[in-house]
Amino acid sequence: MASDELITSAARRFLKLGGLAGRVGASVVTNQAIGLMRSEPEQVARRTENLVRNALRIVETLGELKGAAMKVGQMLSLHEGLLPPEVAEVLRSLQKEAPRVPEEVMEFEVRGDLENFDELFESFDFSAFAAASIGQVHRARLRDGREVAVKVKYPLIDEIVTADLKNLKTLLKRLVALFTDADFEPIWEEVRDGLMAELDYLHEAENIRRMAALHAEVPEIVIPQVVDEATTRNVLTMEFVDGISPSEACSDRYPSELRDRWGTVLSEFQMRGIIEHRLVHADPNMANFAFREDGRVVVYDFGCVKEVPPELARAYADAFVAVIEERVTDLPRIFAGIGLAMRDGSLIDVELIEPYIDVIGEVFRESSYTFGDDNQEIYNEIIRLGFQDWDAKTDMQFPEDVIFINRSLSGHFGNLSRLRATGSWRDIVLKYARPG
């Protein structure tokens, strides 16, 4: 029953969104992107369009996986020299539309998973209060009186995600091959493993415990506790913790000083994650945060956390300091230390790096910087740079470990822009990145 309903609703969504796929697909491959292709442009132009169209169709039909597919697009678009920024952009520009699963189906799922359901819960609201990418979140009260948020996976989601990732891989691999000879396999494995890990709420519960322990001494970060006895692979029960929603927090309803404070707390959370704890909350979507009037920030969603190898943490720290101290010529050597180099082993030409540092360095040049409206320009400039020196970039090699970390960093910059936060970002970075 559940399976039929899911399939029907996926089909309905597909019909509705089919128009969008056609529209975006037709316009995606511009002359600029075609110019970057590795064989005769005219011959492959049509093939690319078909691939993009198919990739989109899969992304559209994924439904339940759409969040995951967007994440794939997001990460690939950050990986220089893999897909022209414009093509990758299509994959992440899709808006997520949550599926609707009838309440009875969700009740059936929860009761099936938690045998002692009636002993655990005093009440349970089977209509969801929030959508999750592979499930939905319900409010409930435990017998001991605690208010909880219960994240419940959609039925059959493991099977759907597994099957869709397979399809997505085939398409993306062919799409990437049009533009570069880079080995797609290790990149894909990193992305896939990250997404598959999100299917296991026991794994997420473990991540929450680790993160909470690391932040036990950090009062400005609030992490909801897991309720172990009501948590399984498919059901994650946490204490209910709320705050000001991101859209409210970013509005003018709150004074700029408070938004600056939240921006600072988020930045410290980032830096601590990469450099000090070496455990990064790798899903920086603003919906994964809520805000408090006392300046604290609530963090949700630990389905995707990334362990940072020590030498990589050191390299990020060294690179941050070099950018701040405007020692761009040191960067190729720092990068090479973690395997970020040309495929023949030589250092990356500093001229390939410099334009990016010019743009990003602005945030750190003055003792205080305000994120805001002009950041769209920074973003556009980075997209434009993505096209520049394409041939050289496709000959670069990246350690896969940077994919989730860079995604987290770029999402974080986006969040600071939404908050229009002013801060001494330079000092925050140096506080964590300076050795000793």
Ligand SMILES: Nc1ncnc2c1ncn2[C@@H]1O[C@H](COP(=O)(O)OP(=O)(O)O)[C@@H](O)[C@H]1O
């Ligand atoms: N413990 C909690 N207390 C209150 N709200 C929560 C809690 N956990 C999650 N939520 C809400 O549910 C939303 C989805 O949960 P999240 O863990 O982010 O799911 P997903 O991993 O699918 O993105 C969050 O953005 C947040 O608004």
Ligand SMILES: [Mg+2]
């Ligand atoms: Mg989330």
